[in-house]
Amino acid sequence: MIPKEPEEGLTDKVDAAKVELEDVAALKQALAEEKARADSNLAGWQRAQADFINYKRRAEQEKGEIGQWANSMLVLALLPVLDDLERALAAIHDELAGVSWVDGIRLIERKLRATLEAQGLSEIKALGEPFDPNLHEAVMQSKGKNGIVVEELQKGYKFRNQVIRAAKVAVGGGEEKDEAKPDESQTSA
Amino acid sequence: MGKAVGIDLGTTFSEIAVMQGGEPVVIPSAEGSNLFPSVVAISKSGERLVGQVARRQAIVNPENTIYSIKRFMGRKWGEPAGRELPVEEDARRKTYKVTRGPSNEVRVAMGGKEYSPPEISAMILQKLKTDAEAYLGEKITEAVITVPAYFNDAQRQATKDAGAIAGFNVLRIINEPTAASLAYGLDTKKEEAIAVYDLGGGTFDISILEIGEGTFQVKSTSGDTHLGGDDLDQRIMDWLCDEFKRDQGIDLRQDRMALQRLREAAEKAKIELSTIQQTDVNLPFITADASGPKHLNITLTRAKLEQLVMDLVEKTLEPCRQALSDAGKTSAQIDEVVLVGGQTRMPLVQQKVKQFFGKEPHKGVNPDEVVAVGAAIQAGVLKGEVKDVLLLDVTPLTLGIETLGGVATPLIPRNTTIPTAKSQIFSTAADNQPSVEIHVLQGERPMAADNRTLGRFILDGILPAPRGMPQIEVSFDIDANGILSVKARDKGTGREQKITITVSSGLSKEEVARMQREAEMHAAEDAKRREEVEARNAADTMAYTAEKTLRDNKDKIAADLNQEVEKKIVAVRSALQGTDINAIRSATQELSDAMQKIGAAIYQQQQQQQPPPPPGGEQPPGGEPPPGKEGGEGTVEGEFREV
Numbered sequence: 166m167i168p169k170e171p172e173e174g175l176t177d178k179v180d181a182a183k184v185e186l187e188d189v190a191a192l193k194q195a196l197a198e199e200k201a202r203a204d205s206n207l208a209g210w211q212r213a214q215a216d217f218i219n220y221k222r223r224a225e226q227e228k229g230e231i232g233q234w235a236n237s238m239l240v241l242a243l244l245p246v247l248d249d250l251e252r253a254l255a256a257i258h259d260e261l262a263g264v265s266w267v268d269g270i271r272l273i274e275r276k277l278r279a280t281l282e283a284q285g286l287s288e289i290k291a292l293g294e295p296f297d298p299n300l301h302e303a304v305m306q307s308k309g310k311n312g313i314v315v316e317e318l319q320k321g322y323k324f325r326n327q328v329i330r331a332a333k334v335a336v337g338g339g340e341e342k343d344e345a346k347p348d349e350s351q352t353s354a
Numbered sequence: 355m356g357k358a359v360g361i362d363l364g365t366t367f368s369e370i371a372v373m374q375g376g377e378p379v380v381i382p383s384a385e386g387s388n389l390f391p392s393v394v395a396i397s398k399s400g401e402r403l404v405g406q407v408a409r410r411q412a413i414v415n416p417e418n419t420i421y422s423i424k425r426f427m428g429r430k431w432g433e434p435a436g437r438e439l440p441v442e443e444d445a446r447r448k449t450y451k452v453t454r455g456p457s458n459e460v461r462v463a464m465g466g467k468e469y470s471p472p473e474i475s476a477m478i479l480q481k482l483k484t485d486a487e488a489y490l491g492e493k494i495t496e497a498v499i500t501v502p503a504y505f506n507d508a509q510r511q512a513t514k515d516a517g518a519i520a521g522f523n524v525l526r527i528i529n530e531p532t533a534a535s536l537a538y539g540l541d542t543k544k545e546e547a548i549a550v551y552d553l554g555g556g557t558f559d560i561s562i563l564e565i566g567e568g569t570f571q572v573k574s575t576s577g578d579t580h581l582g583g584d585d586l587d588q589r590i591m592d593w594l595c596d597e598f599k600r601d602q603g604i605d606l607r608q609d610r611m612a613l614q615r616l617r618e619a620a621e622k623a624k625i626e627l628s629t630i631q632q633t634d635v636n637l638p639f640i641t642a643d644a645s646g647p648k649h650l651n652i653t654l655t656r657a658k659l660e661q662l663v664m665d666l667v668e669k670t671l672e673p674c675r676q677a678l679s680d681a682g683k684t685s686a687q688i689d690e691v692v693l694v695g696g697q698t699r700m701p702l703v704q705q706k707v708k709q710f711f712g713k714e715p716h717k718g719v720n721p722d723e724v725v726a727v728g729a730a731i732q733a734g735v736l737k738g739e740v741k742d743v744l745l746l747d748v749t750p751l752t753l754g755i756e757t758l759g760g761v762a763t764p765l766i767p768r769n770t771t772i773p774t775a776k777s778q779i780f781s782t783a784a785d786n787q788p789s790v791e792i793h794v795l796q797g798e799r800p801m802a803a804d805n806r807t808l809g810r811f812i813l814d815g816i817l818p819a820p821r822g823m824p825q826i827e828v829s830f831d832i833d834a835n836g837i838l839s840v841k842a843r844d845k846g847t848g849r850e851q852k853i854t855i856t857v858s859s860g861l862s863k864e865e866v867a868r869m870q871r872e873a874e875m876h877a878a879e880d881a882k883r884r885e886e887v888e889a890r891n892a893a894d895t896m897a898y899t900a901e902k903t904l905r906d907n908k909d910k911i912a913a914d915l916n917q918e919v920e921k922k923i924v925a926v927r928s929a930l931q932g933t934d935i936n937a938i939r940s941a942t943q944e945l946s947d948a949m950q951k952i953g954a955a956i957y958q959q960q961q962q963q964q965p966p967p968p969p970g971g972e973q974p975p976g977g978e979p980p981p982g983k984e985g986g987e988g989t990v991e992g993e994f995r996e997v
Binding site for chain 2 (some may be wrong): 213216219220223226234252256257304328
């Protein structure tokens with residue numbers, strides 16, 4: 166007599182083994198997928214970490230620069246006022262030339278300039294200099310020595326060695342100026 | 355692996371942006387500006403100049419300064435293209451020589467050599483790349499570059515070539531209006547029609563896009579290649595000249611220097627009037643005649659400005675009508691409106707656009723930068739940097755616990771990005787307090803009762819100790835899914851308790867907004883209530899400390915001083931029974947003054963036994979102890995102490 170049970174047991178065992186093999190295959194697949202996901206998560210994390218470190222470094226740098234930048238913005242906004250003051254002093258009526266009140270205003274202009282220079286403002290040399298687009302902006306071409314700034318229409322300034330406003334100039338085109346004709350008045354604007 | 359950037363390669367200006375920590379950031383050029391002139395030149399000395407520097411010498415070197423090269427990208431002689439002029443016409447308007455290649459391609463001459471337009475554009479892209487690499491401190495290898503929606507295949511390919519020549523792996527060429535839509539996150543919408551209104555310095559473009567299944571389709575484009583912010587500036591200048599002539603009899607149009615100043619002043623006034631109702635145009639010494647110097651000082655109101663430019667703004671609506679008709683849509687069928695270009699900052703423009711399309715346009719992103727920003731976002735998406743799994747959330751409302759006096763003490767402020775964790779040390783409010791109740795709150799109000807209770811639990815087994823001595827560490831931890839765990843740990847005994855709460859359950863956006871509004875409305879009275887609680891706590895602490903000091907120094911204090919202080923303590927305690935805060939405050943102050951006498955007395959005694967210390971001012975007695983807090987009926991609150 167052959168007991169049924171062991172046979173069933175055997176079949177069960179075979180079935181169980183089959184299921185186990187399938188399980189193993191499925192598990193291997195799942196493991197591969199999880200590994201891939203873990204790798205991509207790690208990569209994402211590393212990238213975020215790197216981004217953060219770079220951002221921190223730049224934030225520190227910018228923190229240091231921000232004071233300087235804010236000041237240069239303020240000074241840039243004040244330049245038109247300085248321009249106007251210069252214009253005023255350049256246009257003094259003959260009658261007023263000796264008046265002491267006018268002298269006072271002149272001193273004030275000097276003081277304003279000195280204060281700004283102490284903060285880091287410096288004038289860009291333009292008149293008579295070779296034209297340099299890093300420092301000057303050519304607004305027109307004029308008669309005069311080729312490549313030389315012959316007129317300054319608006320003063321240029323640097324703030325702590327960075328150009329905050331290029332000088333607006335007229336550049337000579339090579340034709341010589343007539344001696345008879347008067348020069349265009351060099352009011353800075 | 356290098357970074358990927360987004361580049362807006364414009365006709366007059368270009369911009370570059372990059373994703374940084376999930377946010378797009380515009381990268382400034384080495385000269386410090388976000389806007390970069392699309393100009394290339396060879397100087398007389400043979401040096402190649404790109405950007406701002408090239409622009410500054412354009413007038414003295416017109417033949418070798420190449421500008422607006424975008425108009426020639428991907429084009430041939432004899433072929434019409436998009437909305438541009440024929441090459442012949444465009445070439446005539448340029449100060450540099452435009453020549454013909456072997457198959458009628460466009461070439462430009464610069465410094466004695468001939469270049470293709472992509473080569474010139476590549477020089478601009480190269481400078482952008484170099485400056486950006488210096489700024490970021492890392493290599494940039496890939497880019498998304500934008501083009502007008504009306505560019506054809508040849509024009510797009512030329513742009514891609516330019517990118518390749520500059521050393522980029524060009525991930526994609528996308529349309530400028532599409533980039534603008536991306537900047538506003540419109541790519542997550544389904545099946546919508548979007549109108550992109552682009553009013554810049556010199557040109558106007560309107561595009562109608564359709565988005566479906568994540569892709570953008572351009573349905574129609576129209577515009578005006580000679581209408582922009584510069585025209586509005588001109589109107590202001592003309593008006594200023596007319597007013598000046600009327601008032602002072604001089605025509606400023608004859609004075610080149612005055613015109614220069616006027617142009618800058620006009621643009622400045624126009625910009626200011628976008629935020630204020632009127633401004634002064636103030637130009638001293640604008641000119642002079644026989645009678646002396648003349649000054650220009652004219653007030654320009656926003657209403658007057660709008661009058662001066664109304665017809666120009668309305669002129670933009672005609673191409674809008676055309677574009678809608680070409681796209682087969684009515685304005686009602688447009689779901690979203692996006693604004694691009696600096697001139698769209700003007701209230702009149704925004705108003706007309708809103709009127710025309712019948713909806714509020716999107717305008718939160720800087721309109722000068724929106725195209726570059728959108729390109730950067732696209733670059734980020736293509737590089738897998740912007741993945742759903744990394745989209746981080748924020749807590750919409752402040753989370754905290756209740757402390758002495760019914761006050762809500764915040765631990766995690768609202769809008770904190772999660773996941774996040776925060777802990778703080780608290781203490782007991784009464785002597786020998788055996789347990790603390792952690793009452794977890796959500797909301798912006800300073801008083802616990804006005805906020806939402808998320809949960810409560812008790813940590814017991816605290817060893818007997820004077821109030822303020824035990825250290826209870828309370829930690830809040832929110833994971834990426836918004837699940838909050840609150841833990842309380844007695845650092846002395848090591849015992850801990852915790853609860854887990856799903857924070858976001860039950861609160862809709864509207865409810866969150868409502869809670870924030872309520873907090874704002876009640877801010878004043880809440881502040882007052884909080885101050886009252888603090889005054890009470892301070893009074894209570896003072897009384898407790900006074901009692902302790904009297905006990906500890908019984909033998910050192912004279913009897914009458916002792917009595918005086920005791921009377922003051924009683925006064926404080928009875929003031930605390932009532933609700934008059936001023937009475938509480940003044941009683942506290944009197945007790946404090948009385949306490950100082952004790953300190954002085956004790957130190958004097960010491961001095962009689964020792965030489966006096968060098969003069970350094972009087973020290974207050976014993977310093978102020980950390981504010982202890984009185985408990986309510988059995989409920990015990992932790993003390994706020996800086997960690």
